Amino acid sequence: MNILPLIISPDPxxxxxxxxxxxxxxxxQKFMDDMLTTMYAEQGIxxxxxxxxxxKRILVMDxxxxxxxxxxxxxxxxxxxxxxxxxxLVNPKIIKASKEKSDYFEGCLSFPEIRADISRPKQxxxxxxxxxxxxxxxxxxxxxxxxxxxxxxxxxxxxxxDYLSKLKQEMVIKKMKKRQHS
Numbered sequence: 423m424n425i426l427p428l429i430i431s432p433d434p435x436x437x438x439x440x441x442x443x444x445x446x447x448x449x450x451q452k453f454m455d456d457m458l459t460t461m462y463a464e465q466g467i468x469x470x471x472x473x474x475x476x477x478k479r480i481l482v483m484d485x486x487x488x489x490x491x492x493x494x495x496x497x498x499x500x501x502x503x504x505x506x507x508x509x510x511l512v513n514p515k516i517i518k519a520s521k522e523k524s525d526y527f528e529g530c531l532s533f534p535e536i537r538a539d540i541s542r543p544k545q546x547x548x549x550x551x552x553x554x555x556x557x558x559x560x561x562x563x564x565x566x567x568x569x570x571x572x573x574x575x576x577x578x579x580x581x582x583x584d585y586l587s588k589l590k591q592e593m594v595i596k597k598m599k600k601r602q603h604s
Contacts, residue, residue: 446512484508526539
């Protein structure tokens with residue numbers, strides 16, 4: 423498994439719309455495995471393909487794992503991931519969303535050290551193809567609902583800071599540009 427380089431804001435790629443996947447084959451499955459390895463190494467709970475530079479409608483998530491031997495700077499190559507329950511979603515789309523909202527203090531691997539309270543539908547139903555190309559429908563709530571909406575947004579060229587006021591967005595972008603040049 424390979425750790426892929428992350429696309430970090432303000433990279434304009436993060437605002438591009440990802441293309442549907444035509445077929446799931448061994449090459450795509452290896453890419454999804456690499457995405458998962460990258461997500462674990464960076465201590466994230468979700469990762470969209472665009473975040474590693476690939477404009478395909480693919481995302482991986484795992485909200486229940488624990489990484490042993492990690493520190494504040496990530497896990498690198500030497501880590502032990504336990505309690506894994508990865509999800510692979512290809513061509514995901516939300517087919518139903520609750521009117522009831524929930525707030526979550528979100529972060530994003532493409533926006534290191536940036537977090538913000540974001541309000542999203544509390545429950546969603548998602549249709550997608552799994553790791554083997556089988557059509558699935560999943561109803562989710564809580565952190566998983568937040569994560570799946572956050573990652574699907576990435577596939578649509580939307581980032582979590584797009585939910586913030588213009589002033590807060592400008593502050594985040596300024597911070598990201600400063601980080602980029604340091």
